[in-house]
Amino acid sequence: MGQRDITAFEASMKRKNGIPTVSMCRLDVESAVGKKEVEPAGGDGALSSSRYMLGRGVKRKLSTCEDPAQDLPYPQQRQLVLDLCLDKLQSCQQRAEPSLHRSVLLANTLRQIQQEMRQEGETCLPPTPLGPSLPLASTPRHFPDLPPVPLDCPPPLTGALFPSFPLMTAEDEEVQLCGTENETLLPSLAGEDDTRSLDSLFSSFEITNSTSYLTDLPLDDIFEDIDTSMYDDSDISVLAFPAQRSSGVDDGLKTVSCCTSNSSLQLCLSDINDLDHIMEILVRF
């Protein structure tokens, strides 16, 4: 029969035993037995009649008898929906049943919010980067089960961040956290990044008639564009990296050169070097 709802503070839905419960989203009205009737005033809709919580850690009031005081400012409501939107778009590819319909609806909602935010940005002072300053966005969201991000997933970051070789190491989590922070910057990015990402997302839904793909294609061609020169044990490949390293990383390089030719260790460390470099760029924004 019906399931008792559990009011939750988290922005993301947790599935319990595979059964979704409607946890209380911050923007929704809570209807509990024994309270005075709460009706959406004048048909304003979900937002104006909702009870709002300021953010994590704020005590939840038991009764909803008070006026829809709109404690949560509209920008924060919007940010919540934006976060959810980005979450869902990013997980689109990993779903068991990818759906173009769903992606289009999410993209439209995202676009609508972005447009609103940009319009506001034009009318008032240019907003500070929406990243760490907003309480909602400050806590890096945790992606516990996120598998390796496929290449055609729409990240707002450049392709260089995601290694083109299929190594899943510890710093992939860092990569994903980077992604989190950058996603909150998304509204302030130029529109072209979004449309490029959407293009790759939407095109990925085509069912191709590819049953003979592997037999038709001369297999060597597939591997032509992968640069394997870095992985030759014979070269001192680490020291041959482009000289864009900050000084702090030199220790790491020296450590590596002392190691025996453990190629996987070299590769791990080179990942970190790349990552640090790009982190610097991001932090400057």
Add this chain to the structure above:
Amino acid sequence: MAGAGGGGNDVQWCFSQVKGAIDDDVAEADIISTVEFNHSGELLATGDKGGRVVIFQQETENKSQPQCRSEYNVYSTFQSHEPEFDYLKSLEIEEKINKIRWLPQKNAAQFLLSTNDKTIKLWKISERDKRPEGYNLKEEDGRYRDAATITTLRVPVFRPMDLMVEASPRRVFVNGHTYHINSISVNSDNETYLSADDLRINLWHLEITDRSFNVVDIKPANMEELTEVITATEFHPHQCNTFVYSSSKGTIRLCDMRASALCDKHSKLFEEPEDPSNRSFFSEIISSISDVKFSHNGRYMMTRDYLSVKIWDLNMENRPVETYQVHEYLRSKLCSLYENDCIFDKFECCWNGNDSVVMTGSYNNFFRMLDRSQRRDVTLEASRESCKPRQVLKPRRVCAGGKRKKDEISVDSLDFNKKILHTAWHPQENIIAVATTNNLYIFQEKMN
């Protein structure tokens, strides 16, 4: 029996049968994905996520016993679609049956179209109740007889045998679609049918499997400009040149194939202006139409969006003639439903035989009967707790807020995992088939 199939609240609905496993642990393959009566109502087909089709047949009524209800029993079961793998995209193409549509019966055999995301198949279901016996050269078990032992000749004769129902694929319509097929519709001419995916609609001839004709294409030159997808399509029940298709933006386009070969330009556009007082972040998502069905008389069509059912007069494009709220109490829960993805659920809807009542599903295994003639509605529940034979279904009420009365259920107690997406109504009688996640309930009108 009230033959015309009318009445919403006049009719009392009782439990008749339930099909499917009892335990709560639902096997993924058993999830029912489509339900459809054939044109006479004698056969009821279901498709599931595992690619199987199960057909039930109504027992011939015992006229001498009016109290006796005709029951639906399993007639045929077959594996319609198998999973496929798209090597280029590393994606599995699901075997889930998205839609089944019956062809009108022309001879002893029955035909239906079933489709998954990519491939449509025409199945022939035929009965065999006689077999030839008395071959000269073979024994009854098939072994060849020694020619030397044959001394006489006889003519083989047909003898009755236990009824055997065979299903065989007669046509396989491949490679017509790049995107996922969401609906199919057989034309009244009985020769052609439509299939729609997210961006295109194709017209097929039932005899021709290697070619189809593209009639609607809404794919933009740049995919990044894509903002709208096709969600359903249906042929007009009588006019073989007319069809409609619905979109994710809440519009319905009616197309006339006589006007031009490519129907990108619609003949009519049905769209209701948005109510500004109900505007929210989720307005567009909940306006997406999940199902469109013509009435049997061909004068109206019904659309289902997330919160409502709308009846449109084909002669009036600017607004529906009737709007029914299915579960308005969910409007204040849209953010939660967005979080848990329920807002993307696609509910279907159906008409009764004389177009006076429409039915659609909701959550908590509730379904709604909306009586157009009497402007009344009722909420019923498909549950194992009301499964005694001929037990009358009690109307259910949902309490949106405030004091919960006795027998009411509060919105927060609804089980959003128990959704009724697929329902079907017998074309002539008051018999309905309601699919919960993995069970099929059959309800009938209460007889006095």
